[in-house]
Amino acid sequence: MNADWDVTTLLEGMVRDLRPRVDPEQTAMIGIFTGGVWIAQALHRALGLKTALGQLDISFYRDDFSQIGLHPQVRASDIPFAVDGRSIILVDDVLYTGRTIRAAMNEIFDYGRPANILLAVLVDRGGHEVPVAADIAALRLNAAAGGQIKLRGPDPLRLELLTSPRTAS
């Protein structure tokens, strides 16, 4: 069983939730590679943010780095604004264990001390392993339901729910 969601509609919901919490002149945005950057590009455009979009590759910051080894395509992080005192919206496609977000926060704090970081995700998958939470989520799922969520893109963006193959083996 596969189920697809209309990503355009989900993004519209995120924009609606974010707009009252954003100052287009001041608020900055950072997307996490790869899916988070796709989502961030759409949100950044829709919200008309003036500060250039940042992007993070947290491969080196993950706490399981030594277990998974180096990803063959390590991309450079790029934060094209001063982080100190800044209000930042951190964007990812799927929030699951929270470990990626913990790593992303650490990388942001290596650049400076932001006034605040708001987390916006397309899907909150549940099943957090560290006490991290999304401020904005277009879709909140129950981890107990199982299955995998995958954002395909970048054009078009498509969100797939794949039920766990474990039952088939």
Added chain:
Amino acid sequence: MNADWDVTTLLEGMVRDLRPRVDPEQTAMIGIFTGGVWIAQALHRALGLKTALGQLDISFYRDDFSQIGLHPQVRASDIPFAVDGRSIILVDDVLYTGRTIRAAMNEIFDYGRPANILLAVLVDRGGHEVPVAADIAALRLNAAAGGQIKLRGPDPLRLELLTSPRTAS
């Protein structure tokens, strides 16, 4: 105006919420100095956890360390169990900006890679500045209400709400 809460009743609620999520033989607990350690001692006893209680002093890990300087009484952190693969309950008295919890997570990960960290606090004060959330909170307040929350102790434990003195000056 001051308001006091019955901390004993609040702790009973936390124990009730924690019990189904705890394995007394395996689950470990860490309190954050000073108030978090007081709360953790009470929870640890009530839940009958077998692993010795840990404690963290996050003074050196805070992101505003350079702004507030060194606290005159820096205490040693003490984690008397192997962190790798462990389920850990992290305990603090008041969750406010979330920066202390981010620092505490980083200190825990310096010891090893836990299976998961669950955050239990006496009071979630609201007003988070980083995307950190409590899994268990005896009391959830609206930050917009203003005022300060302070846990006095250790014997007896007493929770005080002090409304902001700014209006009086």
